[in-house]
Amino acid sequence: MTAEIDVLVLGGAGVDTIVHVPELPVPLADSHMIRPGIVTRAGQSGDFVALGTSALGLRTHHLDLIGDDHEGDLVRALHRDHGIALTAVPQPCGTKRAVNLVGPDGRRLSLYDATRGSETDRLPEETVRGLAAVSRHAHVVITQPCADALPLLREAGVTISTDLHDWDGVNPYHETFALAADLVFLSAAALTDPEAVMRRIAARGRAEAVVATAGAEGAYLLADGELTHVPAAEPPAPVVDSNGAGDAFAAAFLYGRLGGEDALHCARLGAVAGAYACTVPSTRVAAVGPEALLAGVAGHVPGTLSGA
Structure with a gap:
C-alpha cells in the first residue's frame, strides 16, 4: 500500500496555560503580579512535533484522545489552522491540560492535570492499524494510551521514534517506549551519566540512534556505536522560552531521516530547529520552515566525537 502519511504522531495533544513567574522556584508569597499575563493555548508534545514536521513539508497525521470540551476545541482549531490532519478519539475524562510556570530565563516547570485520563484508555486498534x-x-509520545499501540505499529512495519523527555534512566514506565523505538530522544537533564543510559537503550532495544539533548550544551548522538557531541546552534533571535525545543529537535531530525540524511546531519538539523524554538514565546506556537532550517544548518558547527 502506498504511503499517504510521512509522520504519524500518536499522543501528546493538549492545552497549556502559561504563567510567567519572577523566578523558579517561585518565591513564597501571598501573591505575585504576572506579566505579560496568563495565556491558555493549544500545544503539548505531540502537537509540537506534528506542527514541526508539517511546517517542514512532511505529510503529518496526529492521533490522540481528545475531549468534547473547550480545551479540545483549542486543539482541533490548532490543527485546522495549520493544516494538520487530526483523528480525535473521544476522551470522556477531557482533553489533556497543564500549567507551565515560565521563568525570566525561559526555563519552565510543567504541572500536568492527572485527572484527564484513566488506566483503561486505549487508542482503537483498527484506527491505529489503518493509519499505520x-x-x-510513527512518532509515539509517552502518554499512557500510546504504549499499547507500539506492538501494532511494529506489526505494520513502520519505523518508530519516541521522546522520553526528562527520564531518570530508572523509571520502568519509559522503558517500554525506549526499547520499542528505532530512534530514541531524551533529555540529559535528569541523567548523571547520559552516555551509559544511551548505550543501555541501544544495547537492550532496537534503536539505531539515541539522542540526548542538553540545552545550551547541545546534544549527544549515539549511532553506530559512536558517541558524538553536537554543539548547540546559534539562536536567530533572543532566547525567551525553552518550551517545545525538544519537540522541534525531534521534528527536524525526522525531516532529515526521512529525507535519507545520515544521523549526524539529522542531529544538526535538530539543533537548529531547537534553537529556533527557544526564540518563540511560550504563549505562541510556531515552527521553523525548510529554508530557514537549511540555512541555519549550513552555518552550524559539525559534531565531534565525545565521551559524554
Missing part, C-alpha cells in the same frame, strides 16, 4: 498501514514513520 499508510504511514512511513
